Amino acid sequence: MSESEIIQSGERKMSIRAVVIGTSAGAVDALLRILPKLPESFVPPVIVVVHLPADRRSVMVELFEARCRIAVREVEDKEPLVPGTIYFAPPDYHVLVEADGRLSLSSEEPVHYSRPSIDVLFESAADVFCPSLVGVVLTGANMDGATGLRMIQRGGGAVVVQRPDSAYASTMPQAALDACPGALSLTLDQIADYLCELTMVR
Amino acid sequence: MSNPTEDIEIRLLLEGIFRRYHYDFRGYSMASVKRRLAQARERFGCSTYSRLQDLVLHDAAAFTSLLSFLTVQVSELFRDPAYFRALRELVIPHLKTYPSIKVWVAGCSAGEELYSLAILFREEGIEDRAMFYGTDINPEALQKAEAGVYELDRIPQFTRNHQLSGGKSSLAEYYTAGYGAAIIDKSLRKRAVFSDHSLVADSVFGEMQLISCRNVLIYFDRELQDRAIGLFKDSLVRKGFLGLGAKESLRFSQHADAFAEFSREERIYQKRGAV
Numbered sequence: 475m476s477e478s479e480i481i482q483s484g485e486r487k488m489s490i491r492a493v494v495i496g497t498s499a500g501a502v503d504a505l506l507r508i509l510p511k512l513p514e515s516f517v518p519p520v521i522v523v524v525h526l527p528a529d530r531r532s533v534m535v536e537l538f539e540a541r542c543r544i545a546v547r548e549v550e551d552k553e554p555l556v557p558g559t560i561y562f563a564p565p566d567y568h569v570l571v572e573a574d575g576r577l578s579l580s581s582e583e584p585v586h587y588s589r590p591s592i593d594v595l596f597e598s599a600a601d602v603f604c605p606s607l608v609g610v611v612l613t614g615a616n617m618d619g620a621t622g623l624r625m626i627q628r629g630g631g632a633v634v635v636q637r638p639d640s641a642y643a644s645t646m647p648q649a650a651l652d653a654c655p656g657a658l659s660l661t662l663d664q665i666a667d668y669l670c671e672l673t674m675v676r
Numbered sequence: 677m678s679n680p681t682e683d684i685e686i687r688l689l690l691e692g693i694f695r696r697y698h699y700d701f702r703g704y705s706m707a708s709v710k711r712r713l714a715q716a717r718e719r720f721g722c723s724t725y726s727r728l729q730d731l732v733l734h735d736a737a738a739f740t741s742l743l744s745f746l747t748v749q750v751s752e753l754f755r756d757p758a759y760f761r762a763l764r765e766l767v768i769p770h771l772k773t774y775p776s777i778k779v780w781v782a783g784c785s786a787g788e789e790l791y792s793l794a795i796l797f798r799e800e801g802i803e804d805r806a807m808f809y810g811t812d813i814n815p816e817a818l819q820k821a822e823a824g825v826y827e828l829d830r831i832p833q834f835t836r837n838h839q840l841s842g843g844k845s846s847l848a849e850y851y852t853a854g855y856g857a858a859i860i861d862k863s864l865r866k867r868a869v870f871s872d873h874s875l876v877a878d879s880v881f882g883e884m885q886l887i888s889c890r891n892v893l894i895y896f897d898r899e900l901q902d903r904a905i906g907l908f909k910d911s912l913v914r915k916g917f918l919g920l921g922a923k924e925s926l927r928f929s930q931h932a933d934a935f936a937e938f939s940r941e942e943r944i945y946q947k948r949g950a951v
């Protein structure tokens with residue numbers, strides 16, 4: 475990926491309405507390289523699915539709240555999306571985006587052994603926000619996210635994948651790249667810059 | 677962008693189901709309904725939702741199997757042990773002051789939540805004054821609930837949950853195992869009444885001390901949620917308790933003022949007395 479290609483793909487960023495991120499094994503370290511860099515002026519809401527053990531409280535909010543410049547919350551059912559906020563999926567629930575821009579939870583069957591599932595979030599987000607959506611798949615050791623990312627790509631949204639050779643676990647980003655030829659494949663630092671630009675263009 | 681034709685077809689399908697079978701999914705959370713209808717369409721081998729509509733409107737058996745896609749049946753005995761621990765430690769002491777106790781489990785699925793409460797009540801010594809009413813719209817689930825039969829391979833998880841909930845006895849005391857299944861003890865089933873009742877269409881259920889409705893409201897849009905919460909409000913005695921799912925709350929409800937937060941963490945509310 476050359477510098478100019480990255481800038482070119484920045485053209486359509488102005489109208490981005492949401493960013494969705496999915497990650498599994500190695501998630502916390504990867505997200506720590508990205509989310510704290512988002513500036514206070516960051517506009518689109520960011521919805522994050524991390525595969526977590528179902529039977530424990532998630533510490534994501536505590537962990538990231540202390541380090542991020544924008545608000546961090548765990549999703550509540552029917553919560554409206556607010557600009558400049560990071561939403562983490564709660565353990566043991568899928569998160570879906572409703573047409574009115576609220577978030578719904580569901581305890582439907584796990585997908586790829588995962589609840590929350592990245593595919594479930596991405597598919598519903600694509601339905602509501604594409605093409606004005608950015609989908610990001612980071613490190614992880616299963617295939618969740620690939621199908622969802624392809625839906626985002628098909629809907630004309632921007633798709634970004636962590637470079638598999640730079641990922642703690644390469645299975646998930648590799649599966650996403652295989653499903654979405656033409657996705658931007660970037661390092662964590664490049665992904666952080668890419669997302670920060672979403673705000674700078676306006 | 678969603679496909680506008682498909683959105684129209686899905687609306688028409690839900691309208692058709694309502695008129696033909698009187699099951700009303702029109703006010704459910706659409707993102708999840710769409711997902712499950714997509715699965716159903718694939719399973720039924722229909723290339724469009726219009727074809728699926730054609731099929732289910734003319735074939736009641738097909739509708740019955742569609743119903744299992746439209747209603748999510750995931751549950752466990754003592755699912756979210758911390759909730760049952762909070763009931764045990766915080767709510768039961770209040771319930772002990774009533775000479776008789778009515779408990780409504782709304783959206784009871786195959787009875788897991790109801791039997792968890794029955795076991796809890798027995799451990800706390802108030803089971804003999806209690807009646808448990810389980811309601812759902814899925815007839816298959818209600819049948820399973822009445823039978824109280826669960827696959828044996830679910831028992832280890834149930835047992836773990838029960839212990840984490842502060843269980844004072846061994847779960848094995850409450851079921852008998854045989855033929856690859858665990859059957860809930862008859863003495864517990866005796867206090868349970870299961871019936872068909874829809875939070876969307878039916879009316880109040882009368883004079884409850886405790887209503888537990890977990891992981892049902894998440895499938896409703898906000899208007900339907902408010903209808904259901906209104907039903908709960910009108911079905912509870914003054915100072916009665918309402919327990920919701922781990923990620924549900926009254927925060928976005930118009931009835932929020934009728935309740936006080938009793939355990940914020942475990943989503944337990946208490947109906948306020950008259951003002």
Ligand SMILES: C[S@@+](CC[C@H](N)C(=O)[O-])C[C@H]1O[C@@H](n2cnc3c(N)ncnc32)[C@H](O)[C@@H]1O
Nearest residue numbers: 747748751783785812813814874875876890891
């Ligand atoms: C995910 S299960 C919840 C089971 C259990 N309460 C728990 O939390 O483990 C949701 C249940 O709600 C039922 N349900 C869906 N719509 C309903 C309605 N309108 N009225 C009553 N029950 C409904 C479904 O059939 C299903 O059994």
